[in-house]
Amino acid sequence: MKIRNVRLYTGEEEYKRGALVTEGAYVKYAGPEEGAPEDPETVDGQGGILMSGLANSHTHAAMVLFRGVGSDLGLMDWLGRLMPAEDALTPEMVHDGTLLACGEMLKNGVTAFADMYRHMDAAFEAALESGIRANMNRGSSGRDGVDSHREWAKRWHGAGDGRIRVTMGLHAEYTSDEDTVRYAVETARELGLGMHLHLSETEGEVAGCVERHGVRPVEYFDRMGLFDGPVIAAHCVHINDEERAFLARKGVWMAHCPASNLKLGSGVFDLVGALDAGCRVCLGTDGASSNNGLDMYREMYLTALLPKGMRKDPTRPRAGECVNIATRHGCLAMGYEDVGLLRPGYRADWVLLKDDVGLMPGHDAAADIVYAAQGGMVRMTAVNGRVLYRDGEWADIDMERVKARCREHARTLGVL
Ligand SMILES: [Zn+2]
The missing domain is CATH 3.20.20.140 (Metal-dependent hydrolases)
Structure with a gap:
């Protein structure tokens, strides 16, 4: 999978126009978009910040x-x-x-x-x-x-x-x-x-x-x-x-x-x-x-x-x-030695933030992540190269069902 047109923050470096390419569960490439390998499954990051999970x-x-x-x-x-x-x-x-x-x-x-x-x-x-x-x-x-x-x-x-x-x-x-x-x-x-x-x-x-x-x-x-x-x-x-x-x-x-x-x-x-x-x-x-x-x-x-x-x-x-x-x-x-940096050979656990108005215009990715970003700005989240959350949908969780059950449990516990 390739995510292009992003402000890439690898944990070590920032690329104003970067790309991340993953292969299976691993990062294959993290760097400038120019020169990034092609991949049949490509996502346009629309200028949002891409960072480690x-x-x-x-x-x-x-x-x-x-x-x-x-x-x-x-x-x-x-x-x-x-x-x-x-x-x-x-x-x-x-x-x-x-x-x-x-x-x-x-x-x-x-x-x-x-x-x-x-x-x-x-x-x-x-x-x-x-x-x-x-x-x-x-x-x-x-x-x-x-x-x-x-x-x-x-x-x-x-x-x-x-x-x-x-x-x-x-x-x-x-x-x-x-x-x-x-x-x-x-x-x-x-x-x-x-x-x-x-x-x-x-x-x-x-x-x-x-x-x-x-x-x-x-x-x-x-x-x-x-x-x-x-x-x-x-x-x-x-x-x-x-x-x-x-x-x-x-x-x-x-x-x-x-x-x-x-x-x-x-x-x-x-x-x-x-x-x-x-x-x-x-x-x-x-x-x-x-x-x-x-x-x-x-x-x-x-x-x-x-x-x-x-x-x-x-x-x-x-x-x-x-x-x-x-x-x-x-x-x-937590003992995950090859996780937490977007570097080739590391596990592909990453987050893509929206090109949110609150993250404009894009001077400094680390500063934007710490001082301006919020959870609600997340567009996609992936673990081991698999996208688990995307634009309000979870790949493996039936959230409406889970929410209904949790409301019921709260009632049973007497806290609702
Ligand atoms: Zn505690």
Whole structure:
């Protein structure tokens, strides 16, 4: 497939009049339109921006079923409102909720996501069905949760031509005991899986950990060797300089979730401080009931603006850095080594934005992507070279049916 007449942003370079040519699941050519190979299936990009697909590195997909529930509460009160409602979820609800979320993400240019939830077999099914790339786990809080990853690792890891990956999920320090953490770390090593957890999201969480264990969360988890393998640590809002240096040395991926942290009043992650300390940072929306959308363009906007205002330094972060955090970094964090850049030999996960009036006249693609683009400007989204969303239609999701079922589920759950 060839997409011509686009403003191509590869993640490394911008071509004012560029083209992308894909062959099967891979990028064959990314560069100036002049000189691009021909292809019988050619799409006119009409001058829109073509970029790498966005990687949502921390979310709870099926929580779209609870969008709007528990608004204007802090994390603990919000969890108190949400957790009992979540206990009533069925696998069917999680399947449909995950499918709805996958549809929303594809519509917003997201091609990969890291999910932590429950009834995961149903969630794996939905992600596979939608065509999206997904790294999934259960937010375990006990040994049974940890154990369920054994079966998933066998059944799902690498499914869908490598689109589906399994990671060991541990919800958080405050929802699990020491034995569960040790067991999760051991089991992840045994199965060769990375880990995904919530870390130092609120001041209260850090204070509670000190009270319970005599140490802050980073030291607590380090005692059990949690950071000795690949890790996605969501939030990291309340970490000190020492912890930042330590997490940088360990190569932990910090999943920055700016909208969720702001909405729940948790605080603001010090992005520039983390980057200066050498930390690896990716970006996530968190679940749709603490955001309340799955639009990574909004997250990029906040990622760029928050540090400028808070540090009174407009020079950092740069727009291009924010795009990389939202694309390539997330793919690496999730274990997709050959995804996240539009470079020959890489997977063809791409997004085409409309030639929208709000993106005119086209001086700087990275600046337009970060400061002006919105999910609603996405025209086409492709994963592994397959177009999964195009002009309001999903290739593999019957969205009207999914919406009807999700409304029904919300009624059954008593939240509608
Ligand atoms: Zn979360």
